[in-house]
Amino acid sequence: MPDITTLDSHRDTVDESAARDAIPGHPLGVKPSGNALFAAENLRSAIGTLGLVPDELILILLEFLDCRSLLQLGQTCKAFAAFTRTEDLWKTLFIRSPPAMFTWRGTWRATYLNLPQSKVASLDCSSLFSDALHRPFYCAHISLEPFASNIPARNQITRLPNLSAEEFQEEWSDTPFILTEPVKEWPVYHQWSVETLLPKHGETLFRAEAVDWPFRTYVDYMKNNSDESPLYLFDKEFVSKMGLKVGPPNEEPGTAYWPPPCFGEDFFSVLGNDRPDRQWLIIGPKRSGSTFHKDPNATSAWNAVIRGSKYWIMFPSSSKLPPPPGVYVSEDQSEVTSPLSIAEWLLGFHAEARRTQGCIEGICAEGEILHVPSGWWHLVVNLEPAIALTQNFIPRAHLTAALDFLSNKADQVSGFRKDVSNPYERFVAKMQASHPESLQSALDELKKKAEGRKRKWDEIVHGKPDTNDANTESGTGGFSFGFGGDDSDAEIP
Numbered sequence: 291m292p293d294i295t296t297l298d299s300h301r302d303t304v305d306e307s308a309a310r311d312a313i314p315g316h317p318l319g320v321k322p323s324g325n326a327l328f329a330a331e332n333l334r335s336a337i338g339t340l341g342l343v344p345d346e347l348i349l350i351l352l353e354f355l356d357c358r359s360l361l362q363l364g365q366t367c368k369a370f371a372a373f374t375r376t377e378d379l380w381k382t383l384f385i386r387s388p389p390a391m392f393t394w395r396g397t398w399r400a401t402y403l404n405l406p407q408s409k410v411a412s413l414d415c416s417s418l419f420s421d422a423l424h425r426p427f428y429c430a431h432i433s434l435e436p437f438a439s440n441i442p443a444r445n446q447i448t449r450l451p452n453l454s455a456e457e458f459q460e461e462w463s464d465t466p467f468i469l470t471e472p473v474k475e476w477p478v479y480h481q482w483s484v485e486t487l488l489p490k491h492g493e494t495l496f497r498a499e500a501v502d503w504p505f506r507t508y509v510d511y512m513k514n515n516s517d518e519s520p521l522y523l524f525d526k527e528f529v530s531k532m533g534l535k536v537g538p539p540n541e542e543p544g545t546a547y548w549p550p551p552c553f554g555e556d557f558f559s560v561l562g563n564d565r566p567d568r569q570w571l572i573i574g575p576k577r578s579g580s581t582f583h584k585d586p587n588a589t590s591a592w593n594a595v596i597r598g599s600k601y602w603i604m605f606p607s608s609s610k611l612p613p614p615p616g617v618y619v620s621e622d623q624s625e626v627t628s629p630l631s632i633a634e635w636l637l638g639f640h641a642e643a644r645r646t647q648g649c650i651e652g653i654c655a656e657g658e659i660l661h662v663p664s665g666w667w668h669l670v671v672n673l674e675p676a677i678a679l680t681q682n683f684i685p686r687a688h689l690t691a692a693l694d695f696l697s698n699k700a701d702q703v704s705g706f707r708k709d710v711s712n713p714y715e716r717f718v719a720k721m722q723a724s725h726p727e728s729l730q731s732a733l734d735e736l737k738k739k740a741e742g743r744k745r746k747w748d749e750i751v752h753g754k755p756d757t758n759d760a761n762t763e764s765g766t767g768g769f770s771f772g773f774g775g776d777d778s779d780a781e782i783p
Contacts, residue, residue, distance in 0.1 A: 313431040316424055318372050319416030326419035333418040336367040345373075345422035352379055357402070372415045372423055375399060377517065385500045394510040429633035430518040434577065434673055437636045438601040438653055442644060447602065447652030447660070458552035463590070463687035466604050466650055467661050472550035473594045474657045479547075482596050482677055484509055484573075494531055496571070498523040512575040512675060519631045520578040528571035536569075549681060550659065553592050556683035557692070557728070560720040566705030566713070572678040579632050579671035582617045585662060586704045588695035589682040594659040598676025603643060603651040607665040614667050615639040615646055624702050632671045664688040689732040693718070694739070 323345075326332050334341055340348060352360065352373060360383075364374035380398035395401045400410055448467040473479050492506035498521045503511075508523055515521075529536055534546040542548075549556075558565045566587060579600070584607060585591045593600070605614045613619050616639035618627040629635040643649055653673065654660045662668055664684075684692045696703055696714035706713050721729040 313428060316427050318375070318413050318418070320372055320418050320420055320423045320427070321416065322424050322428075323419045323421045329417060329419065331417045333367070333369040333372075333415060334420070337369050345420045348373055349376060349379075349422055352376070353382065355379075357383055368413055368415050369418055371413055372418055372420075376423065377426070381517075388501065392507075394507055394514070396514045397516070425634075426518040426631075427516070429631055429637065430516050430577070432633055432637065434601065434633075434636070434671060437640050438651075438673060441651050445644060445649050445651050447604075447650050449652075452550070453552040455551050455554055459555075459686055462552070462661070463685050464663050465661075466602075466663060466666065468652060468654055469550060469552075469659045469661075470657070473547075473596070473659050476547040476594075476596075477545070478679070479596055479657055484512070484597070484675070484677070491532060496523050496525045496528065496531070496573075498525075508573070512573075515575065518633060520575050522578045522580070523571070523573040525571045526567045526569065529569065532571075547594075547679060549592065549683075553661070553681075553683060553685075555685050557686070557689055557721065557725065558589070558682075558684045558717075560724045561717060564707070564710050564716065566682075566703075568683070568705075569679070569681045572676075572680060574672050574676060576672055576674050577633070580669065581630075581632055581635065582614055582628050582667050582669045583626065584665055584667060585682055587682075588664050588688065588691040589684055590664045590688055591662040591680055591682045592659055593654065593662065593670070593678055593680040595654050595656055596677040596679065597656055598672055598674045598678075599653055599655045600660075600670050600676060600678070601651070601653050601673055602660060602668060602670050603640075603649065604662070604669075605643075605646070605650075605667040606648045607667060608648075611648060614649075614669075615642045617667070622699070622702075624699075632669065635669065636671075664691050686728060689728060690735045690739075693732055694736055697736075 326334075343351075352363075355363065360374045360379065364371040377398050380402050384398055384402045389402070389404070392401055392404065395405060396407065399405075400407070448465065450467055450469055451471045452469055453462060453467075488506060488509060492509075493504050495502045496505055496508060498508055501521070508521075511521060525531070528534070535542050535544050536547060537545050538548050539545050556568075558568065568589075572593075603614075605611070607613075613626075616628055616635055619625070629638060644651070652660075665688075693714070696717060700714065703713055710716065718729065
């Protein structure tokens with residue numbers, strides 16, 4: 291009989307056993323619920339009537355408790371001690387009322403309570419069986435490498451040394467790709483690392499999701515955390531905070547970096563200081579990243595890796611194609627639902643995603659830059675601690691999409707200052723003054739699309755005209771909605 295590892299090596303999907311190799315035991319000894327079937331003892335029996343409640347609901351109920359109540363409940367039995375140590379509970383408490391001064395101590399609970407490791411009680415909960423408690427720990431420790439390796443040739447993101455603005459506009463504006471050379475010309479590529487940034491910016495406050503931390507504190511967190519979804523530094527004001535100059539070196543002496551020429555055209559620049567947020571510094575530990583999303587305001591984007599490497603998996607957006615596996619979108623696409631963590635999505639949907647039409651994936655390594663076309667779904671995760679820069683822009687090829695979004699999805703427009711009223715009208719006025727021909731071409735295309743949608747709706751309501759149908763001349767052919775007993779049809783718009 292062949293060895294099972296030999297059989298596994300021929301599988302077309304990710305080998306989950308490889309992802310489990312480096313997973314340590316749960317710090318409290320908690321095991322998956324299936325182990326309870328053969329257990330002689332189950333600590334869950336000690337929680338009384340609440341034993342009838344699913345673990346997931348218990349955790350939801352615990353979200354309503356304050357710090358004192360969580361501590362008191364955790365002292366009643368080992369089972370509740372394990373439930374009340376759930377990191378998300380303490381992360382929520384920390385974000386809701388952060389301590390004025392604190393030292394990161396490896397976990398949200400220890401940090402919030404200011405407990406050094408020597409003061410954290412050690413408990414044996416090896417007779418507690420709960421997927422709700424074990425799964426986040428499991429997801430926080432699975433190896434990412436199996437998911438980012440053995441990428442099918444048909445899925446590989448195209449890699450190019452460089453592109454001119456003309457080549458981008460003519461052939462590549464709708465396609466993801468990786469450029470391997472431009473970033474290596476940037477001063478920040480040669481100068482930046484976590485270690486070199488700390489002396490100058492250690493006390494600078496940067497935005498990391500819902501908190502503003504000194505960079506030194508965030509680095510402590512980066513180096514010592516076990517979060518399923520690690521906190522991601524994502525700061526839009528880094529240029530002013532760090533005193534950087536940005537722009538072509540022939541125009542801006544001492545510049546830190548500049549967009550490659552192929553990404554130089556950006557029609558949102560006509561808005562000047564009224565444009566929406568466009569550039570971010572991104573820093574994060576291994577496993578941090580972003581779950582599936584599209585970039586805001588129908589913009590395109592580039593993402594340049596200064597240190598580390600990132601795994602990307604992407605899907606085109608189309609009315610003819612569903613969203614990525616495991617992603618559910620509301621009818622107006624304003625709400626996106628997917629697994630809460632990247633690891634959970636990888637475990638549940640990655641193999642299916644690789645077989646899905648339109649899927650492309652790849653690794654953007656240190657010194658490389660990736661293009662995200664307007665409207666593309668993408669998930670990205672750091673394979674190692676990483677520093678990156680990203681910027682959103684509107685190229686000529688996607689001006690129509692941006693105008694359509696600003697005009698018809700005003701409730702989803704984001705990134706503008708509150709005092710910038712009616713971004714669509716303001717953008718059109720500025721484009722009319724600076725690029726009237728491009729604007730008119732885009733508006734004409736929008737008009738054609740609107741007319742096409744109207745014709746499609748008319749065909750649904752009335753049916754396609756048929757010159758051989760005797761009813762066509764009288765207008766009674768096809769399908770329509772009708773109510774009442776008279777001879778007229780009431781059309782529903």
